[in-house]
Amino acid sequence: MGENGVLIPTGVFLLRPVAFRGPCKGSVMFQIREALKAATDKASLLDHWISFQYIDQLMINGGGSLDGEGASAWPLNNRSKDPNCLPLPVSMRLDFVTNSRISSITSINSKNFHFNIFAYKNITISRIRISAPKDSPNTDGIHLGSSTDIRILDSFFGTGDNCISMGPGSKNININNVHCGPGHGISISSLGGSKMDADVTGFVVRNCSLVGTSNSTRIKIWVPSYPLLVSNLTFEQIKLRNVSNPIFIDQQYCPSRISDQKVILFFDLFSFLNFNT
Ligand SMILES: *[C@@H]1O[C@H](CO)[C@@H](O)[C@H](O)[C@H]1NC(C)=O
Ligand SMILES: *[C@@H]1O[C@H](CO)[C@@H](O)[C@H](O)[C@H]1NC(C)=O
Ligand SMILES: *[C@@H]1O[C@H](CO)[C@@H](O)[C@H](O)[C@H]1NC(C)=O
Ligand SMILES: *[C@@H]1O[C@H](CO)[C@@H](O)[C@H](O)[C@H]1NC(C)=O
Ligand SMILES: *[C@@H]1O[C@H](CO)[C@@H](O)[C@H](O)[C@H]1NC(C)=O
Numbered sequence: 001m002g003e004n005g006v007l008i009p010t011g012v013f014l015l016r017p018v019a020f021r022g023p024c025k026g027s028v029m030f031q032i033r034e035a036l037k038a039a040t041d042k043a044s045l046l047d048h049w050i051s052f053q054y055i056d057q058l059m060i061n062g063g064g065s066l067d068g069e070g071a072s073a074w075p076l077n078n079r080s081k082d083p084n085c086l087p088l089p090v091s092m093r094l095d096f097v098t099n100s101r102i103s104s105i106t107s108i109n110s111k112n113f114h115f116n117i118f119a120y121k122n123i124t125i126s127r128i129r130i131s132a133p134k135d136s137p138n139t140d141g142i143h144l145g146s147s148t149d150i151r152i153l154d155s156f157f158g159t160g161d162n163c164i165s166m167g168p169g170s171k172n173i174n175i176n177n178v179h180c181g182p183g184h185g186i187s188i189s190s191l192g193g194s195k196m197d198a199d200v201t202g203f204v205v206r207n208c209s210l211v212g213t214s215n216s217t218r219i220k221i222w223v224p225s226y227p228l229l230v231s232n233l234t235f236e237q238i239k240l241r242n243v244s245n246p247i248f249i250d251q252q253y254c255p256s257r258i259s260d261q262k263v264i265l266f267f268d269l270f271s272f273l274n275f276n277t
């Protein structure tokens, strides 16, 4: 047990939005033995359900599950009806967290992303299970941004959007033995939308299977786009079943804006090896 900890014992508990903010002395353990369920009322529609910030040595585990009760909120996620609609809660949001581990946790039916990881350094995520219907909006499994030294291992993702998406500033990401499907694949997205966007480099995606995904490995670049370097990416031993596009590089990603600005993007050192359909 860490020096600080929250242990949620066996049982199914309703949990309203909660934020844990460090820094703390010593490690922090968050253990779910059975299940937590999110609230569904409007007052609970913040940008997070469970948030951790500024924590070193966070350990999340316990074998239990997080149920985001997404079906209550997915109809509100409609930008064509309301372009200013509020962001829906991410089930677990981790910002400025270092030297941590997430393992043996299930996340189902998040209202928005299941996990959003920002400005993280050195984390291992293993034996997690993500599940949401294949038509649920924006239910990315794990979204990473501005994060370094991340390992995602031995995990299962079935969801409505990207299984794993890696945004600007992602570096040294290792993904091994991951199943994705249904879902939109393992993506690098969406790059170049802001002047502040940092380069993306050092990905190894190995020994993964993608089943029934529309796009398996996708790289999305906004138009208009600021200059950015994307380098040293390896996708190796990828098994594909019922996948429409094994590799999709979209340099015109622009769902709502119209622009004729040229994309300035530099690609270097890519390898796509041993794709097996
Ligand atoms: C979003 O809103 C538009 C316009 O009102 C509607 O046509 C569409 O069916 C809605 N989509 C969803 C997923 O509810
Ligand atoms: C990464 O985090 C783990 C878990 O806290 C720790 O054991 C390991 O020493 C860290 N690695 C580095 C390079 O700091
Ligand atoms: C590769 O994936 C297979 C099938 O999921 C798994 O059994 C095996 O342990 C993985 N190998 C490594 C080195 O992770
Ligand atoms: C490419 O990325 C891998 C994995 O992160 C790293 O070990 C390697 O040093 C990188 N190579 C270069 C030339 O940067
Ligand atoms: C292929 O994937 C599509 C999209 O997820 C799905 O609707 C379809 O049932 C799958 N077909 C087979 C043969 O698995």
Ligand SMILES: *[C@@H]1O[C@H](CO)[C@@H](O)[C@H](O)[C@H]1NC(C)=O
Residues within 6 Å of the ligand: 184, 214, 215, 218, 220, 245, 248, 250, 253
């Ligand atoms: C595949 O990716 C491309 C580029 O982002 C996108 O236009 C397309 O809609 C995706 N396919 C599906 C079925 O989601």
